[in-house]
Amino acid sequence: MEAYKKLLLTNKAWAQERLKIRPDFFSRNVEAQTPEFMWIGCSDSRVPAEEITGTEPGELFVHRNVANLVVHTDLNLLSVLQYAVEFLKVKHIIVCGHYNCGGVKNAVTHNDFGLLNKWLRQIKDVYRLNHRELEAISDPVARFDKLVEVNVSEQVHNLAQTSIVQRAWEDEHRPTLHGWVYDLRTGLIKEVAMMTPDSQIEDIYHFDFHPKGH
Ligand code: CO
Numbered sequence: 492m493e494a495y496k497k498l499l500l501t502n503k504a505w506a507q508e509r510l511k512i513r514p515d516f517f518s519r520n521v522e523a524q525t526p527e528f529m530w531i532g533c534s535d536s537r538v539p540a541e542e543i544t545g546t547e548p549g550e551l552f553v554h555r556n557v558a559n560l561v562v563h564t565d566l567n568l569l570s571v572l573q574y575a576v577e578f579l580k581v582k583h584i585i586v587c588g589h590y591n592c593g594g595v596k597n598a599v600t601h602n603d604f605g606l607l608n609k610w611l612r613q614i615k616d617v618y619r620l621n622h623r624e625l626e627a628i629s630d631p632v633a634r635f636d637k638l639v640e641v642n643v644s645e646q647v648h649n650l651a652q653t654s655i656v657q658r659a660w661e662d663e664h665r666p667t668l669h670g671w672v673y674d675l676r677t678g679l680i681k682e683v684a685m686m687t688p689d690s691q692i693e694d695i696y697h698f699d700f701h702p703k704g705h
Contacts, residue, residue: 519549526552529575529584529666531568531646533559538589538673543680552579558594558642559586560613561649569655576659576666584650584666587680588643589673590636599638614638617645643670644684651686652696660688661700 509516529552530540540546540553554571561568575581588595597604598614618625621641628634647670650656659665670684686692 524549524552524579526550526575526579527582528552529572529579529581530554530587531556531559531561531584531650532587533557533589533592533594535589535592535594537675538587540587543673543678552581557607557610558592558598558614559588559646560610561586561646561653562610562613563649563653569653572650572653573655576655580663580665582665582667583669584656585669585671586643586646586650586684587671587673588639588646589675590639591675592639592642595639595642596635614642617642620645640670640672640681640683643672646670647684647686648692651690651692654698654700657692657698658700664688 506517526549528546528550532538532540532553532555534555534557540551540555541548544551552571552575554568556565556568563569572584575584594611595614597607598611599618604611618638621638624641625634625638628637647668650668656666656668665688667688668684668686669682672681672683673679674681
């Protein structure tokens with residue numbers, strides 16, 4: 492059997508199994524979704540968002556890209572973010588990176604990856620912003636782990652720097668932003684960052700939605 496056919500067969504068995512456990516498993520979610528969480532994760536096949544968090548269909552609004560980056564010119568991510576915040580009104584946005592991330596690892600080499608160079612460049616910036624802390628770590632594995640962590644923290648800050656999040660913080664006092672790192676070696680998630688509507692962001696990134704005198 493061709494490998495892809497196994498996926499379709501497994502899907503049939505999965506759907507039957509779900510209905511056996513809960514007859515309204517599918518019908519309850521047909522009309523609308525009301526997820527509490529937006530998930531920004533890495534595309535890596537080893538980090539399945541729903542599986543590692545025990546969430547079911549309808550619970551996570553998911554965006555994944557190489558190295559879980561929040562890039563302010565990424566129309567795709569910004570559209571997902573706007574929809575999640577303004578329409579779905581998610582309460583939490585989780586940026587989840589992972590140790591042994593190929594994107595992060597390759598970004599700090601001098602290799603030429605073609606188009607990917609432009610994407611991975613964001614991580615070179617993260618390295619530059621944190622180079623003192625990183626270069627103080629002599630063990631290469633520990634340094635790589637730290638880069639994964641600071642990359643997640645930077646992406647959480649990138650979220651806070653969007654007008655989408657700032658407007659929601661001002662008007663509706665949500666969402667809370669979380670930075671997590673998943674450990675492929677243990678299956679466990681480590682919390683590395685959190686920002687709430689009360690968090691201070693650097694002044695230069697702050698938008699004034701109600702300017703006086705305009
Ligand atoms: Co990755």
